[in-house]
Amino acid sequence: MRILKYSFGLLASALVLFSSCRDFVEPNVPYSEFDTGAYLRTIDRTSTTFNLFDLQSSNFALTLEAVDAEDGGTVETVEIRVRHRRLIPGVGLEYTPEDDVLVRTLEASDFAPNSESRFLRTSFEIPASEAVSAVGLSFDDIEGGDVFEFRLVLNDRFGRSFSTNNVTTNIAGAPFYASPFQYNVSVVCPSDLGGTYQFDATETFCGETFSGEITWTPVESSPGSYELSDGTFGAWDACYPDSWGSGDVRINDACNILTMTGTDKYGDSYSMTVVSSTPEELTLAWENTFGEFGTVVVYSNDGKPWPDLQ
Template sequence: MKNINKIFGKGALLVLLISGCTDFVDPVIPYKDFDTGAYLRTIERTSDSFNFFDLPSSNFALILESVDGNDGLNLRSVEIRVRHRRLIPDVGLEYLPEIGDEDRLVLTLSENDFSPNSESRFTRATFSIPAADAITAVGLSEEDIEQGDVFEFRLVLTDNKGRVFSNHNRSSDVAGGNFYASPFFYNVTVVCPSNLDGTFNFTTTNISAGTGGNAGACGGTVSGKVVLEQTSAAQYSLSDASFGVFGCAWNDDPPAGSLRLTDACGLLQFTGTDKYGDPYTITIVSNDGASLTFNWVNAYGDGGTTTLTADDEDFVFPDNLRTN
């Protein structure tokens, strides 16, 4: 099992919690600067991309849950701030506001925007920010926006003690853990219409595994099927983002988590993290239309070279796909 030491530790903790005869025990909130605090659990990413061809109808929308030791009632406000970035070939990232400046406030939620729900004991809020508001907040116009641009949204929570929680002081567990799902930070990409959903045959070679894994158990090659399911305008969930590696090298289930494959007007990248909190990167090796070959690796050291071919014989991989 992948990362067995972490899993054993979590399992032991679970046993202790169960044996405590408590109906519900919320884990200690692991902030760097506070013993206990608050966080915003991402319940649903209703919309997390802007359509380049329909910016007036595009929006960034989330359902958030306020979690603290008082059932979410300690929350006083949540600022939603934004800045814009663009990757310029052979130059690097350009930020608006400039990287040395603060991001811009685009929306503030108050405690009154959060209300009880029937699924948990905490309070929840739903918000939607039109693309036009984000564009105006960073000092741009719709005509300035290009395909592949990214709007970085950052959440800043203030509680009734005046304490502030954001991506600047949250721990890695809070950001990427499957339970917490609270990054306080969201990349919203300007995308073009995409059609990569479907069932694909995969063959993975050049297999590597992180510490504790056994790449040799894969026998050099692993094959199977993976389903790409469109979750937003240009984002796809993957039934197995390890393309067989978790199964053969770790005897583990697929990565799952919030991991998504994004097609930003042909620019492929992984966003989110797997169930262990690890991000992934991808680099295209070749694309002849019938098959797509790429290298991939995660932060733990698992990786490989994977070739995809579609079950649908009429499917053609777009010729504008790229990873840099």
């Protein structure tokens, strides 16, 4: 009897196993009938900023890879569209025009084989002048901090379109896909004020005048900001004496407009104004919330004149 039960158990197990394997090998899901889409993988962001001080030479440039069921062969055209965006303090974002406009169209013939993958690739470059003209503006209308929103629309030969309105977050943001279909090109003002400088303190809160040396160290996490080795430009040492210590005061360069922010080791805040600026001399007047103040003339280094600072 035990042999019969054992044999029956083996038979039942075999039937279950056979049934399970059969379901796995021949699923009822019609994968062969699934539709497939297309996307543009970002291979290289060659240039994604416009230099406010050199708009004529600035450009937006990418290398893209067309990914679809035919290794890029279904792509018919890619529209490159653009609009201008500006943040108005107290108001919000202002778009010019309200809806993006066509600035260029890539044809299927612009995509070609490459030695690195089986998918067709293309590279393009949009000069800043072309983008500015497309949105109905001129170089004089552009300010630092403005953004040009470039949006791509992939049209395939089946009449379908793929863009920001129907891309998933995974396709847009995951490193493997890297296909956002939109690229924000910021108008930046490159800043290069880091260095060690000689200065003359021509006025201080205690009446002392003296010469010294100060270092402006670029803040990596905040482009355009420079941490000062001494926010009082040596005035504490000359007047008390007291050392600068753990204070964190910075000079910030926003498109050649300088401001001072931060606090000293006692918690007092700092600010400054630019009295005058020439290629050789930068005159600053600083003060803090404790009532201390000073005026300094900071001299540029050889071969690196001051820009037109305000």
